[in-house]
Amino acid sequence: MSRIVHVVGTGTIGEPLIGLLCHYKDKLGIDEVTFNKRTPLYTDRSKVKNLLERGAYLSTSPEAMSGFEKLGMQPSFETRGAIERSAVVIDCTPSGAGLANKEEYYKSATSVKGFVAQGSEFGFGKMYARGINDEALIPEEDRFLHVVSCNTHNLAAIIKTMALGNGTMPDNLISADFVCMRRANDVSQDAGFAPSPRVGRHKDEKFGTHHARDAYHLFRTLNLEYGGLFSSAVKLNSQYMHTLRFRLKVKEPTTMEQLLTRVKENDRLARTYKKSSNQVFSFGRDHGFFGRILNQTVIPHEALSIVDGTDITGFCFTPQDGNSLLSSVASSCWLLDPDTYEEKLQVLKPWFFEEV
Numbered sequence: 001m002s003r004i005v006h007v008v009g010t011g012t013i014g015e016p017l018i019g020l021l022c023h024y025k026d027k028l029g030i031d032e033v034t035f036n037k038r039t040p041l042y043t044d045r046s047k048v049k050n051l052l053e054r055g056a057y058l059s060t061s062p063e064a065m066s067g068f069e070k071l072g073m074q075p076s077f078e079t080r081g082a083i084e085r086s087a088v089v090i091d092c093t094p095s096g097a098g099l100a101n102k103e104e105y106y107k108s109a110t111s112v113k114g115f116v117a118q119g120s121e122f123g124f125g126k127m128y129a130r131g132i133n134d135e136a137l138i139p140e141e142d143r144f145l146h147v148v149s150c151n152t153h154n155l156a157a158i159i160k161t162m163a164l165g166n167g168t169m170p171d172n173l174i175s176a177d178f179v180c181m182r183r184a185n186d187v188s189q190d191a192g193f194a195p196s197p198r199v200g201r202h203k204d205e206k207f208g209t210h211h212a213r214d215a216y217h218l219f220r221t222l223n224l225e226y227g228g229l230f231s232s233a234v235k236l237n238s239q240y241m242h243t244l245r246f247r248l249k250v251k252e253p254t255t256m257e258q259l260l261t262r263v264k265e266n267d268r269l270a271r272t273y274k275k276s277s278n279q280v281f282s283f284g285r286d287h288g289f290f291g292r293i294l295n296q297t298v299i300p301h302e303a304l305s306i307v308d309g310t311d312i313t314g315f316c317f318t319p320q321d322g323n324s325l326l327s328s329v330a331s332s333c334w335l336l337d338p339d340t341y342e343e344k345l346q347v348l349k350p351w352f353f354e355e356v
């Protein structure tokens, strides 16, 4: 079977993902990268042409074929055919569309090894975040994977590193409270900018927002149950990246030195002396892969506080969409070959920074 990876959607997540897969195709053990775009638009032509030049192939619906051709973009496949000839499909469509695509296309495509959906698609499949629950993935059994949202990655990384001692103290967490300070929209987006901070509703009765709920379910895949998670969200009038404020209550007293050692031991976390998200974002722009660093989170360690040894408070920055991209690549490589994916992912190591 050809090792074809197909990406559905060319938006904020899809576009950089297609580029990254094309760039590292050979080293990741991928034969071909294809992608689906629904709408032929002059405004998107430059990005489609660039992705074609980088070696990817375009698919679209039968109805949209001539529209793309008229604008000088040549599709190679139609939507369903492109899915069915793939080894792995990564769905990068917005809220609800991934679940609908699962019903319409994915469930019947039985020769495809597996499907990956993004943050908004609660219920799509087993939740996954690279470095958090890799051991929960079951070869041959798990065909539908749900990469959790970028902020959920961040919550889970903070819990696992700081409260669970990088997984060595699974019973150590008592409770965790988070405030997700979200950037209004991505630098690639026109819509959705917020003129001032805008608070979100606590729609989930137990967990507040979906971030803590999803982190709860993510740890459940490891048979760990942390009922004391709670999150709130506020949109800020910034475009740079999300900032997270956390407060963890743990059983075993800890010191700042121990905490910083745990952060250092986890190479997916970065430390920083910088205090603002624009400084961290700017580092990514200059030193990341096409502007992105792939760390799970960046911790301004001078802003950490420990009270009575057991109350840990601090802030961290979610590096744009880097963690979702990493987990999307990792889960795809795992679906292609669970025995070699760890080794293949090492090609992305230059984009993990110990210090930002």
Ligand SMILES: NC(=O)c1ccc[n+]([C@@H]2O[C@H](COP(=O)([O-])OP(=O)(O)OC[C@H]3O[C@@H](n4cnc5c(N)ncnc54)[C@H](OP(=O)(O)O)[C@@H]3O)[C@@H](O)[C@H]2O)c1
Pocket (backbone or CB within 6 Å): 008, 009, 010, 011, 012, 013, 014, 036, 037, 038, 039, 092, 093, 094, 095, 097, 101, 118, 119, 120, 121, 148, 149, 150, 186, 320, 321, 324
């Ligand atoms: N934005 C972020 O920073 C971020 C970070 C982490 C996770 N996520 C998650 O990633 C997912 C995608 O978000 P996004 O921000 O990348 O969205 P986006 O920028 O709005 O892009 C969505 C893309 O999906 C396509 N699309 C929409 N409906 C579709 C459908 N029914 N079938 C096929 N294609 C469809 C659109 O294609 P056309 O142009 O062809 O219409 C567009 O290219 C969401 O689950 C989100 O929660 C986003």
